Amino acid sequence: MWLLLHVILLTEVKDFALADSSMVAPLCPKGYFPCGNLTKCLPRAFHCDGVDDCGNGADEDNCVLSQYPQHCYCRENELECVKADLKAVPKVSSNVTLLSLKKNKIHRLPVKVFSRYTELRKIYLQHNCITHISRRAFLGLHNLQILYLSHNCITSLRPGIFKDLHQLAWLILDDNPITRISQKSFMGLNSLFFLSMVGNRLEALPETLCAQMPQLNWVDLANNGIKYITNSTFLTCDSLTVLFLPRNQIGFVPEKTFSSLKNLGELDLSSNMITKLPVHLFSDLHLLQKLNLSSNPLLYVHKNQFGSLKQLQSLDLERIEIPNISTGMFQPMKNLSHIYLKTFRYCSYVPHVRICMPSTDGISSSEDLLANGILRVSVWVIAFITCVGNFLVIAVRSLIKAENTTHAMSIKILCCADCLMGVYLFSVGVFDIKYRGQYQKYALLWMESVPCRLLGFLATLSTEVSVLLLTFLTLEKFLVIVFPFSNLRLGKRQTAVALASIWVVGFLIAAVPFTREDYFGNFYGKNGVCFPLHYDQAEDFGSRGYSLGIFLGVNLLAFLVIVISYVTMFCSIHKTALQTAEVRSHIGKEVAVANRFFFIVFSDAICWIPVFVVKILSLLQVEIPGTITSWIVVFFLPVNSALNPILYTLTTSFFKDKLKQLLHKHRRKPIFKVKKKSLSASIVWTDESSLKLGVLSKIALGDSIMKPVSP
Numbered sequence: 001m002w003l004l005l006h007v008i009l010l011t012e013v014k015d016f017a018l019a020d021s022s023m024v025a026p027l028c029p030k031g032y033f034p035c036g037n038l039t040k041c042l043p044r045a046f047h048c049d050g051v052d053d054c055g056n057g058a059d060e061d062n063c064v065l066s067q068y069p070q071h072c073y074c075r076e077n078e079l080e081c082v083k084a085d086l087k088a089v090p091k092v093s094s095n096v097t098l099l100s101l102k103k104n105k106i107h108r109l110p111v112k113v114f115s116r117y118t119e120l121r122k123i124y125l126q127h128n129c130i131t132h133i134s135r136r137a138f139l140g141l142h143n144l145q146i147l148y149l150s151h152n153c154i155t156s157l158r159p160g161i162f163k164d165l166h167q168l169a170w171l172i173l174d175d176n177p178i179t180r181i182s183q184k185s186f187m188g189l190n191s192l193f194f195l196s197m198v199g200n201r202l203e204a205l206p207e208t209l210c211a212q213m214p215q216l217n218w219v220d221l222a223n224n225g226i227k228y229i230t231n232s233t234f235l236t237c238d239s240l241t242v243l244f245l246p247r248n249q250i251g252f253v254p255e256k257t258f259s260s261l262k263n264l265g266e267l268d269l270s271s272n273m274i275t276k277l278p279v280h281l282f283s284d285l286h287l288l289q290k291l292n293l294s295s296n297p298l299l300y301v302h303k304n305q306f307g308s309l310k311q312l313q314s315l316d317l318e319r320i321e322i323p324n325i326s327t328g329m330f331q332p333m334k335n336l337s338h339i340y341l342k343t344f345r346y347c348s349y350v351p352h353v354r355i356c357m358p359s360t361d362g363i364s365s366s367e368d369l370l371a372n373g374i375l376r377v378s379v380w381v382i383a384f385i386t387c388v389g390n391f392l393v394i395a396v397r398s399l400i401k402a403e404n405t406t407h408a409m410s411i412k413i414l415c416c417a418d419c420l421m422g423v424y425l426f427s428v429g430v431f432d433i434k435y436r437g438q439y440q441k442y443a444l445l446w447m448e449s450v451p452c453r454l455l456g457f458l459a460t461l462s463t464e465v466s467v468l469l470l471t472f473l474t475l476e477k478f479l480v481i482v483f484p485f486s487n488l489r490l491g492k493r494q495t496a497v498a499l500a501s502i503w504v505v506g507f508l509i510a511a512v513p514f515t516r517e518d519y520f521g522n523f524y525g526k527n528g529v530c531f532p533l534h535y536d537q538a539e540d541f542g543s544r545g546y547s548l549g550i551f552l553g554v555n556l557l558a559f560l561v562i563v564i565s566y567v568t569m570f571c572s573i574h575k576t577a578l579q580t581a582e583v584r585s586h587i588g589k590e591v592a593v594a595n596r597f598f599f600i601v602f603s604d605a606i607c608w609i610p611v612f613v614v615k616i617l618s619l620l621q622v623e624i625p626g627t628i629t630s631w632i633v634v635f636f637l638p639v640n641s642a643l644n645p646i647l648y649t650l651t652t653s654f655f656k657d658k659l660k661q662l663l664h665k666h667r668r669k670p671i672f673k674v675k676k677k678s679l680s681a682s683i684v685w686t687d688e689s690s691l692k693l694g695v696l697s698k699i700a701l702g703d704s705i706m707k708p709v710s711p
Contacts, residue, residue, distance in 0.1 A: 028041035029041065031043060034058075035053075035054030035055070035056060035058045036054065036056055036058030038054065038055075038056060038058070040054060040055075042054065070084075071084040071085075072084055072090070077093075077095050077096055077097045077098070077119070078096070078097060078098035078100075079092055079096055079098065079099055079100065080098075080100040081099075081100065081101050081104065082100060082101075082102045082103055082104075083102075083103045083104070084101075084104060085104065085105060086101060086104040086105065086106060087104070087105045087106060087107070088106060088108075088113075089101065089106065089109070089113045089114065091116075092117070094116050094117060094118070094119070095119055096117050096119065096120060097119050097120060097121045097122070098120075098121060098122045098123075099114075099117065099120060099122070099123050099124070100122075100124040101123075101124065101125050101128065102124050102125070102126045102127055102128075102148075103126070103127040103128070104127075104128050105128065105129075106125065106128040106130060107128070107129060107130060107131055107132070107153075108130065108131070108132045108133075108134075109125075109130060109132070109133045109134060109137040110134050110137065111134045111136045111137065111139070112136055112137070112139050112140070113134070113137050114137065114138060114139075114140070114141055115139055115140045117141070118140055118141070118142065118143065119143060120141055120143065120144050121143055121144060121145050121146070122144075122145060122146040122147075123141075123144065123146070123147050123148065124148045125147075125148060125149050125152070126148050126149070126150050126151045126152070127151045127152075128151075128152055129152055129153045130149065130152040130153060130154055131152075131153045131154065131155070133149075133154065133157075133158070133161060135158045135159075135160055135161055137161070138161070138162060138164055138165055139164050140164055141164055141165055142164060142165075142166055142167060143167055144165050144167060144168055145167055145168060145169045145170065146168075146169065146170040147165070147168060147170065147171050147172070148170075148172045149171075149172065149173050149176070150172045150173060150174035150175055150176070150196075151174065151175045151176075152175075152176050153176065153177065154173070154176040154177070154178055155176075155177050155178060155179065156178060156179070156180070157173075157178065157181055157185035157186075158185070159182065159184035159185060159187060160184065160187050160188070161185065162185075162186060162187065162188050162189050163187050163188035164188060165188055165189060166188060166189075166190050166191060167191050168189055168191060168192055169191055169192065169193040169194065170192075170193065170194045171189065171192055171194070171195050171196070172194075172196045173195075173196065173197045173200065174196055174197065174198040174199055174200075175198070175199040175200070176197075176199075176200055177200065177201050178197065178200040178201060178202060179200075179201045179202065179203065180202065180203065180204065181197075181202065181205070181206060182206050183206045183207070183208060183209075183211045183212055184212070185206075186212040186213050187212050188212070189212055189213045190212075190213075190214065190215065191215055192213045192215060192216055193215060193216065193217045193218065194217065194218045195213070195216060195218070195219050195220070196218075196219075196220040197220070197221050197224070198220055198221070198222045198223055198224075199222070199223045199224070200221075200224050201224065201225055202221065202224040202225060202226055203224075203225045203226060203227055204226065204227065204228065205221075205226060205229060205233050206233075207230070207232055207233070208232055208233070208235050208236050209233055209234060209236075209237060210234065210235075210236045210237035210238075210239075210240070211236055214236070214238075214239065215239055216237060216239060216240060217239050217240060217241050217242070218240075218241065218242040219237075219240065219242065219243050219244065220242075220244040221244060221245050221248070222244050222245070222246045222247050222248075222268075223246070223247040223248075224247075224248050225248065225249055226245065226248040226249065226250055227248075227249045227250065227251065228250060228251065228252065229245075229250060229253060229254070229257055230254060230257070231254045231255075231256040231257055231259075233257065234257065234258065234260060234261055235260050236260070237260065237261060238260065238261075238262065238263065239263060240261050240263065240264055241263050241264060241265045241266070242264075242265060242266045243261070243264060243266070243267050243268070244266075244268045245268060245269055245272070246268045246269065246270040246271050246272070246292070247270070247271040247272075248271075248272050249272065249273055250269070250272040250273060250274060251272070251273045251274065251275065252274065252275075252276065253269070253274060253277065253278070253281060254278070255278035255279075255280055255281055257281065258281065258282065258284060258285055259283075259284045260284075261284070261285060262284065262285075262286070262287070263287055264285050264287065264288055265287055265288060265289045265290065266288070266289060266290040266291075267285070267288060267290070267291050267292070268290075268292040269292065269293055269296070270292045270293060270294040270295050270296070270316065271294070271295040271296070272295075272296055273296070273297060274293075274296040274297070274298060275296075275297050275298060275299050276298070276299065276300065277293075277298065277301065277302070277305060279302045279304060279305065280308075281305075282305070282306065282308060282309055283307075283308045284308075285308070285309065286308065286309075286310065286311065287311055288309055288311060288312055289311055289312060289313045289314065290312070290313060290314040291306075291309065291312060291314070291315050291316070292316040293315075293316065293317055293320065294316045294317060294318035294319055294320065294340065295318065295319045295320075296320060298320050298321075300323070300324070301317075301320070301322050301324070301325075301329070303324065303326060303328060303329050304329075305329070306329065306330065306332065306333055307332045308332075309332070309333055310332065310333070310334065310335065311335055312333045312335060312336055313335055313336060313337050313338065314336075314337070314338040314339070315330075315333070315336060315338070315339045315340070316339075316340040317339070317340060317341050317342065318340045318341065318342060318357075319342055320341075320342055321342060322341075322342075322346065325346055325349050326349060327349050327350070327351070327444070329349070330349065330350045330352075330353070331352075334352075336350070336352070336353050337353065337354045337355060338353070338354070338355045338356075338357075339353045339355070339356050339357070340356075340357045341356065341357070341358070343358070343361065344356075344358045344359070344360055344361035344364065345361065345447075345526060345527065347359075347366060347440055347443065348440065348443035348444035348447060349444060351440055351441045351442075351443070351444070356440065361527060361528075361629065362625060362627030362628065362629050362630045363375070363527055363528050363529055363629055363630040363633070364439060364443070364527070364528035364529075365439065366439065366440040367436075367437050367438070367439055367440070368432060368435070368436055368437065368439050369428070369431055369432040369435050369436075369439050369446070369528045369529075370428070370429075370432045370528070370529075370630075371630065375630055375634055376429070376432060378634050378635065379425050379428055379429045379432070379634050380425075380426070380429050382422075382425055382634065382635070382638050382642060383422045383423075383424075383425035383426040383429065383638075384422075385642050386418060386419070386421055386422035386425065386638055386641045386642045387419055387422035387423070387426070389642060389645035389646065390415035390416075390418045390419045390422065390641070390644070390645050391415075391419065392645065393411065393412070393415045393645040393648075393649045394412050394415050394416070396649065397411060397412050397649065398412070405492070406490070406491075406492045406495040406496075407476075409495070409496075409499070410469065410472070410473055410476075410495065410499060411473075411648055411649060413469065413499050413503075414466065414469045414470070414473070414644060414648065415644070415645060417461075417462050417465040417466045417469060417506075417641075418462065418466055418640070418641035418642075418644050418645070419462075419641075420458050420459075420461060420462035420465075421459065421462040421463070421466070421637070421638050421641040422638075422641065423458065424455055424458045424459040424462065425634070425638060427451075427455050427458075428455065428529050428530075431446065431451070439528070443528070446528070447522065447525035447526070447527070447528065447530070448522060448525055449525075452524060452525050452530040453514075453522075453524045453525060453530065455524070455529075455530045456523070456524025456525070456530035456531060456532055457510045457511065457514075457524065458510075459530070459531055459637075460509065460510040460524075460531075460532060460550075461506050461507060461509075461510040462641065463555075463637065464505070464506040464509045464510065464550070464554065464555075465502060465503055465506035466640055466641060466644070467554070467555050467558045467559075468502040468505060468506060468554075468558065469499075469502055470558070470562060470604070470640070470644075471558040471561055471562060472498060472499075472502060473648070474561065474562045474565045474566065475561070475565060476490070477565075477569065478565040478568065478569055481569045481572055481573065482568060482569060482572045509550060509554070512546070513532070513543070513546065516542075519542040520542045520543045520546060521542065521543050523543045523546070523547075526543070527629060529629075529630075529633050529634075531629075531633045531637075532547050532550075533547065533551075533611070533614065533629055533632065533633070534547035534548075535614050535615060535617070535618035535624045535629075547615075548615060548619070551611050551612065551615050552612065552615050552616070555608060555611070555612075556608075556612055559604055559605075559608050559612075562600075562601065562604055563601055563604070563605075566600060566601050599647060600647050603639055603640060603643045603644075603647060604640065606636060606639045607636055607637060607639040607640045610628075610631070610632050610636045611632060611636070611637070614628060614632065
């Protein structure tokens with residue numbers, strides 16, 4: 001913006017200088033004006049009053065155009081003919097200073113077409129589809145300062161076409177199919193300040209671009225097809241302060257390309273095909289304040305790449321992966337106030353920069369570990385529900401004697417695993433409070449710290465043990481319901497071994513990333529909540545592959561086993577119901593079983609399907625919004641940990657019966673009694689299928705998993 005204001009100010013100054021030098025006149029008192037070269041002075045009220053008061057017509061010069069075509073608008077000596085269906089430059093009064101012929105049908109600019117209009121300062125010829133410009137079209141326009149030729153059909157610039165435009169400051173050639181330019185194309189442009197050739201078809205630049213334009217200050221060559229630049233391209237551009245080269249096809253920039261641009265303040269090389277930057281490419285740009293390298297397929301950024309840019313205020317590295325990123329890479333840029341990076345995680349390496357974008361990864365922001373109020377409140381609420389619910393189940397099952405002690409032990413161990421998720425969420429909330437308002441300053445230290453890694457380990461341990469335990473409990477119930485009279489049962493010792501093995505496996509899954517940090521990297525320190533979801537394609541292959549193995553390997557397989565098992569169990573109960581003579585009497589019980597199974601599977605689906613979808617999309621290289629991670633970690637993953645106490649204890653028939661007994665302070669007679677080697681019931685069943693259905697329904701709705709014996 002400051003450069004644009006500088007350009008406008010320079011143009012106005014030049015206007016004033018040219019107007020002032022156009023006449024040699026005596027000094028007149030304030031409120032008077034000279035009559036051209038005469039010594040006569042007249043009051044300003046006589047200027048442009050329609051009367052020749054000076055005698056030589058000087059007081060009526062440069063007032064109003066006396067000749068111009070219809071459909072044009074005249075304002076003093078400026079003429080606008082926009083959308084006037086003109087097919088050629090019209091004949092107007094010679095004292096015209098501004099000629100706007102935008103959006104007409106002018107296709108050619110013949111020889112000396114503007115020669116009569118020596119006072120012209122500005123010409124606007126946009127949107128005319130001009131295809132031919134004579135080499136002498138602008139002959140005699142020594143006072144011209146601004147020339148717009150954008151949005152036309154110009155294919156080439158003939159040598160010497162601008163040779164008389166010694167005062168030209170702005171030359172706009174945007175959106176023309178110009179394929180090549182040479183040094184001679186700009187001959188005579190000794191005062192050119194601003195050159196814009198955006199949206200042309202240039203494939204190369206002249207050997208020395210500024211050879212004929214020593215005062216060139218601003219160059220915009222965006223959106224062309226430029227494939228290379230050399231060490232000599234900008235060799236004579238000593239006055240250049242702004243250079244735009246985005247959206248081209250530049251593949252390599254030689255080390256000395258910008259060495260002569262001592263005054264360069266802004267450089268844009270974004271959206272090219274640059275794969276490598278020489279180490280000392282920017283070493284001579286001591287006044288550079290803004291640098292844009294975004295959207296280049298850079299494979300590596302040297303740690304001292306920006307070491308000499310002491311005055312740099314803005315650095316754009318969006319969509320660039322920096323595998324060797326470190327704080328030392330940006331430390332020399334003490335004046336850097338704005339930086340744009342690929343991921344929010346990189347912002348932790350520039351704690352001294354005031355504004356870093358992206359400002360959030362959906363979880364954390366530059367101010368807080370948890371980005372918004374909903375996350376901050378939710379993490380405490382869900383942690384409280386998870387811990388209280390699981391502690392309650394552990395206490396209840398410890399105080400109340402269960403019919404099946406091995407199953408009760410499995411449920412209590414499941415609650416212990418789920419409690420770890422609550423501890424993890426509480427810890428995240430505590431560290432969020434600790435870093436509130438200054439997270440960016442400590443982000444890198446936090447994500448690389450031992451507490452962050454331990455929290456990630458704890459969350460993974462809780463998640464994997466819980467998944468494996470749910471699968472174990474499901475298979476245990478599956479064997480009882482689908483094969484009720486078989487001997488496929490685990491005893492107390494075998495159950496204890498299975499539970500211990502599950503904890504060992506979960507521990508190993510969570511601990512493996514600590515064994516080889518060179519391969520896995522900082523597995524648990526990729527985000528503020530230390531959870532290893534790893535869906536970014538740019539992350540380490542080891543960490544991303546291992547995370548993929550956990551979630552789309554172990555957890556997806558466990559989820560499919562649970563879903564298939566519950567569907568099979570329901571089908572088995574339904575089939576048994578059809579075999580009984582009293583089908584109607586068991587419909588309500590069958591619906592209750594269906595509802596219970598549905599909510600168990602549904603809670604697992606809420607927990608894991610979002611994770612599976614994210615991982616599959618990451619495999620398909622779909623960009624995942626950062627906010628997805630926050631929803632998964634805070635809302636979806638803890639679902640099982642929070643609901644398991646309800647599904648596996650608080651809603652079971654066993655717990656309901658015990659609760660009723662406590663409320664009524666007396667023991668009610670059980671509906672039926674299950675023994676290890678015999679089965680008796682107070683209800684008289686009509687046949688064996690009815691008995692089987694009652695037992696299976698009782699098992700499905702409650703938590704009693706024992707070996708029924710045929711009566």
